[in-house]
Amino acid sequence: MTLQPFNIGGLSRQTGVNIETIRYYEKIGMLPPPARSQGGFRQYEDHHIQRLRFIRRGRDLGFSIDSIRALLTLAERPDSPCEGADQMVLLHLDEVERKIADLTLLRDELRKMKNCCGQVVAQCQIIGSLTAPGSAQQDAI
Amino acid sequence: MTLQPFNIGGLSRQTGVNIETIRYYEKIGMLPPPARSQGGFRQYEDHHIQRLRFIRRGRDLGFSIDSIRALLTLAERPDSPCEGADQMVLLHLDEVERKIADLTLLRDELRKMKNCCGQVVAQCQIIGSLTAPGSAQQDAI
């Protein structure tokens, strides 16, 4: 527990979030504007750490800023039902699973492409498969 | 084989690439500027289709514009060795594999998060795990 308010650098160190990013989050309304020192420095308190960690964790999990905004709104009302959160996780999970499937197909194609002929471009499987998908060895562009 | 030159709309239909995207590719030097009609319309020929399909296929495989630029340069010199292309595919494959690994971890975390308590936010596992990673059921923000 920190008792004294701290500057943006301190918040950055405590959360691992870039200083510029913290200011950006404030600008887009994700972080409430903190009090200021006489000289105009931002003075954060513990609840800012909590909130920023929440945001950070959401980002790490791949949620969009808007989704996190919604989750934060939910989190602020402990008595509201959490179907909304459940929905968002399911939707996001779907998306991630789709992305994995896409990338897996991609990976397989790339694996087929590698082990190039080891010769010149004219016979190159890589260039060939970019020129005409599905078949190797085609004319170059 | 098309014998007559065609407008940008025709190129778009033949390649599935958005008209705006085609103009964008021209602007950034990925597509050579075509001839123009008297009225100023772009007049494309078959080699434009080939090149655009190459670009499109590269993008579908997840290559960056810059990588595709390099691959195009390679493809234009059929006698050059294709190590460069091989290298690029291997690098990209690495990246894709890393991305899959990351997303798989993510997926597992999201799977743990779902099947929410079905109650209110205060007891919600989702909100809890965003608040304090690793453990469920924490105070909200």
Add this chain to the structure above:
DNA sequence: GTTGACTCTGTAGTGGCTCCAGGGGCCATG
């Protein structure tokens, strides 16, 4: 009072498009 680390604001850049406004070209029909 001077140093040096920290912070401030505002703006621009990243990638790879996508969209829009406001205008002009082209062709078929009346």
Add this chain to the structure above:
DNA sequence: CATGGCCCCTGGAGCCACTACAGAGTCAAC
């Protein structure tokens, strides 16, 4: 010849989630 409808033109702004600057001010230690 005029009209309508579709296509195309340019230039610029907007998207996401930051990140990187420039140029100035603040603060604490020595």
